[in-house]
Amino acid sequence: MSHRRGLAGTAQRKQGKVAHLFLLPWLLGLVLITLVPLAASLYLSFTDYNLLSSPNFIGLGNFSEMFSDVRFWHAVVVTIKYVLISVPLQLAFALLLAMVLDKGFHGTSFYRSAFYLPSLLGSSVALAIIWRQIFGSDGIVNSILSVIGIGGTNWLQNPATALDTLVVLNVWTFGSPMIIFLAGLRQIPREMHESAEVDGAGPVRKFRSITIPLLSPLIFFNLVLQTINAFQAFTQASVVSRGTGGPVDSTLFYTLYLYQQAFLNYQMGYASAMAWVLLVVVGLITAGHFFASKYWVFYSDGS
Amino acid sequence: MSTALGRGRRVRRFRGVVRHLVLLAFLLVMLYPVLWMIVSSFRPNHLVLTETGLIPSELTLENYRQGWNALNKPFSTFFINSFIVTIGSIIGNLTSCSMAAYALARLNFTGKRLYLAITLVSVMLPIHVLVIPQYVMFAKVGMLNTFYPLLLPKFLATDAFFTFLMVQFIRTIPRELDEAASIDGAGPFRIFWSVILPLMRSALATTTIFTFIWTWNDFFLPLIYLTSTPQYTVSVALNSLVNDQTQQGTGMLLAMSLLSVLPVLTVFAVAQRHLVRGIATTGLK
Numbered sequence: 001m002s003h004r005r006g007l008a009g010t011a012q013r014k015q016g017k018v019a020h021l022f023l024l025p026w027l028l029g030l031v032l033i034t035l036v037p038l039a040a041s042l043y044l045s046f047t048d049y050n051l052l053s054s055p056n057f058i059g060l061g062n063f064s065e066m067f068s069d070v071r072f073w074h075a076v077v078v079t080i081k082y083v084l085i086s087v088p089l090q091l092a093f094a095l096l097l098a099m100v101l102d103k104g105f106h107g108t109s110f111y112r113s114a115f116y117l118p119s120l121l122g123s124s125v126a127l128a129i130i131w132r133q134i135f136g137s138d139g140i141v142n143s144i145l146s147v148i149g150i151g152g153t154n155w156l157q158n159p160a161t162a163l164d165t166l167v168v169l170n171v172w173t174f175g176s177p178m179i180i181f182l183a184g185l186r187q188i189p190r191e192m193h194e195s196a197e198v199d200g201a202g203p204v205r206k207f208r209s210i211t212i213p214l215l216s217p218l219i220f221f222n223l224v225l226q227t228i229n230a231f232q233a234f235t236q237a238s239v240v241s242r243g244t245g246g247p248v249d250s251t252l253f254y255t256l257y258l259y260q261q262a263f264l265n266y267q268m269g270y271a272s273a274m275a276w277v278l279l280v281v282v283g284l285i286t287a288g289h290f291f292a293s294k295y296w297v298f299y300s301d302g303s
Numbered sequence: 304m305s306t307a308l309g310r311g312r313r314v315r316r317f318r319g320v321v322r323h324l325v326l327l328a329f330l331l332v333m334l335y336p337v338l339w340m341i342v343s344s345f346r347p348n349h350l351v352l353t354e355t356g357l358i359p360s361e362l363t364l365e366n367y368r369q370g371w372n373a374l375n376k377p378f379s380t381f382f383i384n385s386f387i388v389t390i391g392s393i394i395g396n397l398t399s400c401s402m403a404a405y406a407l408a409r410l411n412f413t414g415k416r417l418y419l420a421i422t423l424v425s426v427m428l429p430i431h432v433l434v435i436p437q438y439v440m441f442a443k444v445g446m447l448n449t450f451y452p453l454l455l456p457k458f459l460a461t462d463a464f465f466t467f468l469m470v471q472f473i474r475t476i477p478r479e480l481d482e483a484a485s486i487d488g489a490g491p492f493r494i495f496w497s498v499i500l501p502l503m504r505s506a507l508a509t510t511t512i513f514t515f516i517w518t519w520n521d522f523f524l525p526l527i528y529l530t531s532t533p534q535y536t537v538s539v540a541l542n543s544l545v546n547d548q549t550q551q552g553t554g555m556l557l558a559m560s561l562l563s564v565l566p567v568l569t570v571f572a573v574a575q576r577h578l579v580r581g582i583a584t585t586g587l588k
Contacts, residue, residue: 015410018491022406023418025399026466029459033437034425040436051439100326105319113575114330116582120571121337124520125538126560129545130336133343133553138352140339172333176582183583232429235522235538242546255523258431263527268435275431282429 045273051266062273072274074249075257078163082253083230086170091222093174098181099211112182115175122173128239132156135165156240159250166236166251177222184218185211213298220297224289231282234259254278344561348554367562370555373544376532378559381540384529385519385566388453388536392518393511395457396465400510401503403460404469405495409481419470425463430523438527452528457514465510472506473499509581512574516567537563 020027045062047055066072097115101108121127134140135155142152155161188210196206212219234255237245245252245260258278262271335357343351345362354360371378406412407419441452460466476499484494500507522538529535535543541563544556571578 012411015491016412019406019410019412019415022402022410022491022495024402025458026403026406026418026460029399029456029461030421030425032440033456033459033461034428034433037433037436037440038428040439041432044435051442100322103322105322107323111326111330112579113571114334116575116579117337117571118333120516120567121564123522124564124567125522125541125545126340126563127336129541129556129560130340132545133557134336134339136352140335140355143355179579179582228427228429232431235520238522238526239542239545255431259523259527262435263438268439272432272435275429275435279429279432282427286427 041272047269049269079254086167089171094177102185119173119175159248162250216297344558366554366558370559381537385536389518391454392457399460400465408470408473
């Protein structure tokens with residue numbers, strides 16, 4: 001008995017060794033690329049590190065500086081506006097189109113692929129360049145508006161509208177959440193709709209009482225994912241504003257300001273502190289979503 | 304009775320036509336920016352800003368000639384750089400993530416649950432809390448302005464998303480297959496290579512496609528690490544074209560933008576079925 005357990009023990013230990021051979025790259029990555037930098041950036045956030053001289057501990061100096069930094073607060077407001085407007089709109093479009101395509105008529109797979117295309121291009125520099133052109137003063141948007149007699153503006157040079165163009169760009173990439181919704185809608189049994197119809201439910205009632213509850217885990221998933229993504233948006237604002245976040249900081253995304261502080265001004269202590277604030281805020285919002293999900297996300301297996 | 308049926312069919316067909324028209328119109332509006340880029344890249348520069356339609360009055364390749372050599376290196380350099388980084392990242396992710404995933408999904412060892420939890424948490428870790436010390440570290444070892452800071456992390460399984468995806472996939476492969484191979488005398492390495500890897504082709508394909516697209520489009524990391532023109536990837540090169548753009552430069556900017564998205568469009572065209580399935584399944588699980 002004890003002999004057998006001993007054998008199993010060696011087999012277990014041997015498998016543990018083998019497992020760590022397989023995990024060797026992963027462990028190296030965990031330590032060198034993730035854990036050490038994570039700890040280092042937490043440390044740097046309490047210093048005045050500027051890449052040239054060695055870091056001096058300044059306590060909460062960076063965080064109190066943030067409080068009085070006008071550009072920091074501007075970046076916070078711009079980013080929150082961007083997240084709050086673009087994510088719900090993007091998901092609304094995704095859900096609407098998914099419901100239309102779920103009807104299963106001829107050509108749905110064509111539409112699905114075509115509507116997905118912008119999601120692939122949305123994060124590219126090329127697309128930001130196109131956006132610069134179409135929202136410019138001589139761009140397509142203005143020429144279409146002038147046809148219907150509305151005077152346009154230079155959407156990107158106008159502080160009141162520059163952020164809107166980036167919101168439109170994010171909404172434009174509704175294809176990938178749409179595909180996730182579509183996969184979820186396919187799982188809803190047809191009989192549910194049929195029996196609801198027999199009971200006299202109209203389309204609005206069916207949407208509220210069948211589609212939304214049964215799709216809620218995926219709405220939740222997309223909401224969390226897209227919120228996290230939107231908080232970290234960088235490329236589009238950076239390219240569209242030529243790295244400035246202008247005009248008058250109206251497109252100064254949080255990550256763009258962080259980039260400027262870290263890699264243009266070499267304020268690496270300050271930028272590390274900003275990164276930790278971002279991490280904590282995104283973490284809290286995600287946790288908040290998970291907490292709120294208890295009240296509106298419905299899992300059909302009862303868990 | 305028969306007329307009522309006939310009318311029902313006609314109403315349904317009419318509805319179908321309307322639905323297609325509405326969807327196509329919406330699609331046209333959505334894809335108009337991309338279509339306009341394609342057409343305008345062939346327009347002579349003085350017409351790019353004045354013609355907003357999709358039918359060009361004149362065609363030229365001048366934008367391509369001009370744009371290709373607009374920076375002090377030809378765009379071929381940037382394409383080669385982007386391909387090196389992209390293909391290197393794919394190889395890195397495929398090898399390191401599949402090895403880690405096999406151990407996490409199949410082998411028994413202490414700390415497995417903790418490792419899995421770490422993988423899951425690091426999916427959500429924003430790059431911004433890591434990038435500054437990483438930059439300092441790569442600067443200390445003299446790797447700035449090389450591809451190593453972009454490639455090394457991929458060979459160390461740091462794209463936790465793919466590790467997680469592969470773990471989930473391996474769990475769907477019946478364990479009896481491992482056990483049968485084990486009875487035939489195969490060890491873990493043999494089982495990984497001859498049983499698991501061939502059966503997880505679809506997860507490997509998903510990883511390849513998404514690594515390709517994400518790496519090709521990536522701008523933040525190449526912008527930080529690649530500081531001189533000969534090392535630029537396509538996205539950084541395009542950005543520097545934007546920064547020294549003048550009114551005359553719009554045509555060539557569009558031409559190079561179009562070329563820059565062609566690899567991604569090609570992947571999309573070849574792999575779209577797989578891609579769509581990949582999103583749907585990773586979304587669900």
